[in-house]
Amino acid sequence: MPEPIAVAVAVAGVAGSGKTTLGRALATALRLPLVDLDAVTTSLLDALGTEVFGGHWLTSPHAPTIREGRYAALRAVAADAIATAGGVVLVAPFTAELAGGEAWQLLQDAVAPASLRMVHLEGAAELFAARRAARGEARDDHRPDVPPAAPAIPVTRIDAELSTDQQLHRLLIELGVRREVDPEAELFTRTFDAVLFDLDGTLVDSTASVVRSWRRWSEHYGVSAEALHENHGQPARTLISRLLPPDLHAEGLARITEFETTDAVDLPPVRGAREFFDSIPESRRAIVTSGTTPLATARLRAAGFTPPEVFVTADEVTHGKPHPEPFLAAAERLGVDPDRCLVVEDAAAGVAAARAAGCHVIALTGTLAADDLHADLVLDGLDGIAVDVTPEGLRLRPAP
Incomplete structure (x- = not known):
């Protein structure tokens, strides 16, 4: 477990976006106190009843004043958490704060001297509506159905479609909490003739x-x-x-x-993937994907990659992963032995296919947890390693 870090992370999103679940997971991972706006204020407001406010507190004539009071309470508890624990994870919609201006400045002042990072959970409106309907909470009946405005402040965007573990993986990397690379890993003693890359979750964060x-x-x-x-x-x-x-x-x-x-639009590359991929000569690399040629090409181009000369897709093989045929086909087209190939994967089926083909395997977390990836080396991003091109072949080393 990491030592507590001096940071305030505010997790924002509309109702149903999963911000409370992510906030709890993040607070646990960082060993920081969690301050949730609903936990701090909602029970009190609900206990006062609708008669006090002239209707439900979310939609009553006094709603703007109630909102100011709720966030004032959140800021006060956050300031105490910073003073005693050095950091805090905050959970709230933060609608006004995302717009910048005075609300954003008040929040920054409350958590000083810790640096404030705003995380914004984003996703399709139908996904959030379905989640709200499934949980059946009474207060959701009183929420205005207004599309959220785009943030006007710097945010770390997290896709709500991802599982909590997948979201946490990406967020921890953004916060600088990384998986250590074992410098004594046996792969660093080997020489390879080629590197075979899976695509989704390995090169492209799709x-x-x-x-x-x-x-x-x-x-x-x-x-x-x-x-x-x-x-x-x-x-x-x-x-x-x-x-x-x-x-x-x-x-x-x-x-x-x-x-x-x-x-398949505006897809980001996996951390370090473009640099690592580009560092390998064209004649010594291939992409081996379970996607079709049109889809794989679209995703590569959406992330800024040019398809390589050796590009094995689902259209070109009889048996897909976890069968070894895709990786054997790539090795044959490159003119190398499979046992001299290094495979980079993110899925259990891909790791199994590479193993069956006789290849060595690096697995990337982000899709699955490290315990589910039985590879020679497990990384949280390809920026953790570098490759040297030598007369004997390709040699890996931990990145500086």
Whole structure:
């Protein structure tokens, strides 16, 4: 566990965005006190009853004044937390604070001298509405259905489609809390002829896009999220063949292709991926993905990558991951032995495929937890390692 750090992290988002869940996970990971606006103020306001305010306190004529009082209480408790613990995690909608101005300045002043980081959970309106409906809390009945404005202050954007663990992984990296790279790892003693990269979650941080697309697909066909999770990392046609009856296979594949291709815009690269990928000569690298050629190409270009000469997609193999065929095909096209290849993956199916092909494996967290990735080396980003091109081949080393 890390030592407590002198930082105030404010987790913001609309009702149903998951800010309380993320805030609790972050406070636990950072060993900092949690101050939730609802926990500090809601029980008191609810106990006073609607008669005091002339209606529910969220929509009463006194709502602006109540809002000022709630956030004044939050700031006071936050100041105490900073004074005693050195840091704090705050949870609230922070609508006025996100707009900047006086509210934002008051919050910064309250947590001084700690630095204030604002985290903004973002996602589709239908996702948040579905979550509010599922939890069935009375106060959600009184919330105005107004689309949130774009933040006017610097924020760390977190996609609400991601699981809490996936969100926490990205946020901790942003805060500088990193997984240590073992300098004694056996991979650092080896020489490789080529590096074979998975795409989604390895080069391109498309995890939220994938989840969003499959969520919409599963809602259409009534498929459970658990069934999708159990088959992560396998080609779409494989998932669909397991989840839908035969007469719906073609339609289901066409629908998910449309969802995913439409969503493949403005995707960020995985941390350190572009630099690491570019440091390897073209003749010694390949991408091996479970996606189709059009979708994989769209995602690569959305993250600023140029497709490599050796690009093995689901369209070009008979058996997808966890079968070794995709990685064996890439090694053959590069003219190298699989046991002289290093694979970079993020999914259990991909790690299993690489192992079956005889390759060595680096796994990246961010999609799955480290304990679920049985690789030679597990990293939280490709900025943790560097590669040297030598006459004998490619040698890895921990990055400075």
